[in-house]
Amino acid sequence: MKNNRQSVDYYIKGILKGDKFILSKSITIIESSLPEDVDLSIKILNGISGKSGISKRIGITGVPGVGKSTFIEAFGGYLISKGNKVAVLAIDPTSSKTGGSILGDKTRMNDLSRNENAFIRPSPANNTLGGVSDHTRENILLCEAAGYDVIIVETVGVGQSETLVRGMVDFFLLLMLPGAGDDLQGMKKGIMEMADGIVINKADGDNIYSSNQAQLNYQSALHLFSVSESGWIPRVITCSSVNKSGIKEVWEMILDHYRLLEGNGYLKKLRIAQNVDWFRGQISQELVNKIFENEAYVELRKQLEHQVSSEVLNPKEALTILFNKIFSRR
Numbered sequence: 001m002k003n004n005r006q007s008v009d010y011y012i013k014g015i016l017k018g019d020k021f022i023l024s025k026s027i028t029i030i031e032s033s034l035p036e037d038v039d040l041s042i043k044i045l046n047g048i049s050g051k052s053g054i055s056k057r058i059g060i061t062g063v064p065g066v067g068k069s070t071f072i073e074a075f076g077g078y079l080i081s082k083g084n085k086v087a088v089l090a091i092d093p094t095s096s097k098t099g100g101s102i103l104g105d106k107t108r109m110n111d112l113s114r115n116e117n118a119f120i121r122p123s124p125a126n127n128t129l130g131g132v133s134d135h136t137r138e139n140i141l142l143c144e145a146a147g148y149d150v151i152i153v154e155t156v157g158v159g160q161s162e163t164l165v166r167g168m169v170d171f172f173l174l175l176m177l178p179g180a181g182d183d184l185q186g187m188k189k190g191i192m193e194m195a196d197g198i199v200i201n202k203a204d205g206d207n208i209y210s211s212n213q214a215q216l217n218y219q220s221a222l223h224l225f226s227v228s229e230s231g232w233i234p235r236v237i238t239c240s241s242v243n244k245s246g247i248k249e250v251w252e253m254i255l256d257h258y259r260l261l262e263g264n265g266y267l268k269k270l271r272i273a274q275n276v277d278w279f280r281g282q283i284s285q286e287l288v289n290k291i292f293e294n295e296a297y298v299e300l301r302k303q304l305e306h307q308v309s310s311e312v313l314n315p316k317e318a319l320t321i322l323f324n325k326i327f328s329r330r
Contacts, residue, residue: 005029005040012047018147020119027121030138033289045138052144053271055087056258059165061155061191062175067201067241068154071175073109074241078251079150080117087119087148088112089139091156091165119148137168137278166194167277170261170270171254174198176218178211178238192218193225196234197253203238203246211238230266232257291326300325 011029014022030041062068069090076086088109112118121139140151155165166172174195192198198218203211219236227233235253239246261267291297304318313321 005036008040008043008047011040011044015044015048015142015146016051020146023119023142023146024121026142027123027135027139030142031123031135033293041138045141048141048145052141055140055144055149055151056171056254057140057151057153057169058254059153059155059162059169059172060175061162061165061172062201063177066175066177068175069109070241071199071201071239072152072154073112074244074247075250076109076112076118076150076152077115078244078247080115082251084150085117085119085148086112086150086152087143087146088121088152088154089136089143090120090122090154091136119143119146136165137274140168162191162194164281167281168274170267171196171257173250173254175201176214177201178203178207178214192221196232196257197250198222198234198236199246199250200236200238201241204240204243208238214238230261230270231264232260291322297322297326 011022011026015026026044029037029044032038032041060068060072072088072090076088079086109120113120121143123136123139136153140153143151151169153165153169155162162172172195174191174197176198178200200211200214200218215236215238222234222236225234237246237249237253239250241247258267261270291301300322304313304322307313308315308318
């Protein structure tokens with residue numbers, strides 16, 4: 001099949017001009033595992049170096065049904081009304097049959113997706129640990145270079161995705177439902193400890209009283225946690241994505257967070273830590289890819305899997321044999 005790729009300058013110039021079509025094509029290249037695309041993606045990233053890193057990176061998570069997409073559409077619309085350009089990188093669960101996104105966030109944010117100052121990119125989570133696209137960090141850089149000054153990363157809301165997204169954003173927002181009490185809606189205490197802000201969504205109609213109660217409960221719970229290294233004290237805000245109440249307050253909270261981190265120098269420290277974390281994550285992911293894709297190990301892996309399933313070897317023994325082969329350990 002013919003590869004219809006353009007020159008590296010075509011993609012770099014298009015990204016820097018803010019061309020959405022070329023930005024989308026560039027992200028497709030970034031997410032490709034074809035060797036020629038991997039080489040091209042490295043050149044594209046080098047070409048936009050120095051043109052990224054200037055956005056506000058916001059992670060948004062919450063259990064399924066909390067209204068993440070509805071909130072992001074209302075929040076994104078507000079940000080655009082204030083003169084911002086917003087990119088949404090929505091990580092969708094991946095179909096085990098097709099490998100594609102199941103939910104398709106673009107279809108769940110109709111108004112925002114039609115706005116010329118918004119860019120929405122749903123990406124399948126693939127096999128990355130925690131359900132986060134393994135190219136989300138690169139996609140953030142591309143969107144920043146294209147002129148988007150607010151980058152929102154929406155997680156699947158399951159498992160390790162919160163931890164992984166927390167390592168690639170500056171502000172981590174946790175959406176909760178009213179009437180949750182202090183049971184965290186099945187979410188672990190560790191998720192709350194990672195949050196820079198908590199928003200009680202769907203705070204409208206009959207939910208107003210329970211939303212206010214939940215706000216008090218969560219604010220009290222946050223006081224039990226130690227103060228973060230940045231010096232930021234997380235806040236809890238009630239919000240309605242339907243009637244847009246609380247949206248302004250959420251943005252003001254995020255801006256206060258940035259003012260603090262920029263003022264005390266912690267934002268630069270955080271971005272450096274993000275890059276180191278990115279490097280370490282890439283090592284892990286590439287090792288997995290090599291083991292599953294490299295012809296030198298495919299047959300051995302299949303043999304070991306058969307021996308494990310036949311109970312000839314236990315999983316740890318099989319892993320030791322595989323790693324001894326890969327790293328030539330004696």
